Amino acid sequence: MYGKQGAGARASMAVLGAALLLAGCSSGGGGGKDGESGAPVTQQPKNADPFWVNPDGNAAEQVAAYTRADRDDDAEQIRKIAGQPTGEWIGPENPEREARGFTEAAEKADRAAVIVLYNIPHRDCGQFSQGGAADGNAYRTWIDGVARGIGDRPATVILEPDAILHLVNQCTPQEFREERYDLLKGAVTQLASLENTKVYLDAGNAGWGHPDQIFEPLRAAGVDRADGFAVNVSNFYSTEDSVAYGKRLAAKVGNKHFVIDTSRNGNGPYTGGEPDENWCNPPGRALGENPTTKTADPLVDAYLWIKRPGESDGTCKGGPKAGEWWADYALRLAKASK
Numbered sequence: 001m002y003g004k005q006g007a008g009a010r011a012s013m014a015v016l017g018a019a020l021l022l023a024g025c026s027s028g029g030g031g032g033k034d035g036e037s038g039a040p041v042t043q044q045p046k047n048a049d050p051f052w053v054n055p056d057g058n059a060a061e062q063v064a065a066y067t068r069a070d071r072d073d074d075a076e077q078i079r080k081i082a083g084q085p086t087g088e089w090i091g092p093e094n095p096e097r098e099a100r101g102f103t104e105a106a107e108k109a110d111r112a113a114v115i116v117l118y119n120i121p122h123r124d125c126g127q128f129s130q131g132g133a134a135d136g137n138a139y140r141t142w143i144d145g146v147a148r149g150i151g152d153r154p155a156t157v158i159l160e161p162d163a164i165l166h167l168v169n170q171c172t173p174q175e176f177r178e179e180r181y182d183l184l185k186g187a188v189t190q191l192a193s194l195e196n197t198k199v200y201l202d203a204g205n206a207g208w209g210h211p212d213q214i215f216e217p218l219r220a221a222g223v224d225r226a227d228g229f230a231v232n233v234s235n236f237y238s239t240e241d242s243v244a245y246g247k248r249l250a251a252k253v254g255n256k257h258f259v260i261d262t263s264r265n266g267n268g269p270y271t272g273g274e275p276d277e278n279w280c281n282p283p284g285r286a287l288g289e290n291p292t293t294k295t296a297d298p299l300v301d302a303y304l305w306i307k308r309p310g311e312s313d314g315t316c317k318g319g320p321k322a323g324e325w326w327a328d329y330a331l332r333l334a335k336a337s338k
Helices: 007-022 060-069 072-082 094-110 136-150 173-194 211-220 241-248 326-334
Strands: 113-117 157-158 198-203 228-231 256-262 300-304
Touching: 060 072, 060 198, 060 326, 072 326, 094 136, 094 157, 094 173, 113 136, 136 173, 157 256, 157 300, 173 198, 198 300, 211 241, 228 241, 241 300
Parallel strands: 113 157, 157 198, 198 228, 228 256, 256 300
Antiparallel strands: none
């Protein structure tokens, strides 16, 4: 519903990326090349941003393409995205291989991978990112694979965007509710038991804004066993509003810490179209604060780019399928940012 990645559409690319990383195509220092541009993609300073920058992502490839086309100004704009760590959304087919590839590459660069898990059965209520695991057992097997792939390497996991919110707003049918809570709690327990993994359950956004309705479902999904929760995933609400929403919610769940997706919130939310599509490739948006652990509030563990800037929310406003790279939209986000 809120423009998450199309995990199925990205699966083959993610598998290829993981295979390349496992093969050692990324440099030991985490710095690669923007294709043929010769410009290095380097890690951000670890004391402020301990998360891994993928030197082989879509944005880095776009920098190279613009450079080859002598579009140097556009290449520099897209470098604003290519040079920052973004979430790696694990596909449905090869979770162990992908998780291992990303975390091994991150560990080699002395950083932590940011991994997003978005495969809950009956995902997205039939919207642009519909899909997910075939059933509960398939999901448990998938989580097992992710956990094996991460192992004892550093990782920050964002667990199942929208899964809890869609229970609260009743868009997930009643017959799937009990199973979903069980699956989420099991995933939290398993992933949190890994030595160097932090887990954050998705908990909606400031535009939805009903902590009184979501805190009990968040507890039922196992937030007490997690490191905290995530807000504003794939959305556009300001960091200030997201902090306020997160703090209201944290007060109801034992002052759990939280992370904020700032990937595209530089200009705040779009309000000029149909309400149901203000979240889907809205025009005039901008990149937000760069990923960092130096935040405005002690309850906020990090600003993260969970949604990968430049990847579509879905087939609206001329966009490709959810999760596919959209160069023109990426360029508009970059140009609109400070």
